[in-house]
Amino acid sequence: MHNRSRGQGVRPGEKPEIANLPLFREMQETQRERIFSGSFLQVFPPQLTLFELGQHPDFLHVLIDGLVELYAHSAGRDTTMRIVEPVTSFILAAVVTDQPYLMSARTIAPSRILLVPAALVREVVKDDLALMQATMRELAHAYRDMVRALTDMKLRQSAERLGNLILRQDHRQGGRGQVTLKAEKRLLASLLGMTPENLSRAFAVLGQHGITVTGASVAITDRAALEKFVRPDPVRDDLV
Structure with a gap:
């Protein structure tokens, strides 16, 4: 300390x-x-x-x-x-x-x-x-x-939680569709209640719903597909 x-x-x-x-x-x-x-x-x-x-x-x-x-x-x-x-x-x-x-x-x-x-x-x-x-x-x-x-945690599956985190970070980082993950993926997995292996699978699932990942950078290539999969709530998810 x-x-x-x-x-x-x-x-x-x-x-x-x-x-x-x-x-x-x-x-x-x-x-x-x-x-x-x-x-x-x-x-x-x-x-x-x-x-x-x-x-x-x-x-x-x-x-x-x-x-x-x-x-x-x-x-x-x-x-x-x-x-x-x-x-x-x-x-x-x-x-x-x-x-x-x-x-x-x-x-x-x-x-x-x-x-x-x-x-x-x-x-x-x-x-x-x-x-x-x-x-x-x-x-x-x-x-x-x-x-x-x-x-x-209670209402979304693991890939949906990860997608929601990406949408919230995109909102906070200017809404340009380019998200920088500020913490290492091990910590993101723990934050989202997953194992690192489940996080990797969740990223793979999201790859079919409008994102690409390069290291700590996430590109939203199809926002409509990602939002359809994640179903963000503008109020509950702090997107307003």
Whole structure:
């Protein structure tokens, strides 16, 4: 796990970028300075454990650049719960409730992360309405993401889940029909509740329904065929 030294606060040159993050953008200047004074930016290498399931949260983590895996483990088995992309916080619910983490976190790629002391978040959120509202929005988005993932797992077969992930990533990456898979396929398989072998078979199935795959790049060559197979729901699948 990473070194939890508190550092010297956010540096002056870092403040404009941090002030523009969705969580802090609308805050009162004096309250934002309280956040700045206790927080710090840190760059972490790949495959570094940030925290573990059951650990009490010392910090709120805000991913600014990079990629982070949230995962659970029991009886020698791991499963990927979420792949965190910038810019967002994780795991805010544990910080707000002052409860142990229900997941572990590790970096997938070199990652730049803002570390805000958990106790400071709980203090400032009581004094700043904008931070309270932003916190509620982030918690709501996290809840909706969980519902989407759960309904996807229960209502779609493996190839359909993979196709839906590709459509959602295409939407997030500009809708040009060229998708870059940001995590390795082993992690995608775990995220989607598959074995790596099942993921390979799912890619083969989707090859008959409008996609071609080259390494980490996926081209949507027939969007109508892919959508007919996957049956995306614009609301439930966050495509609106």
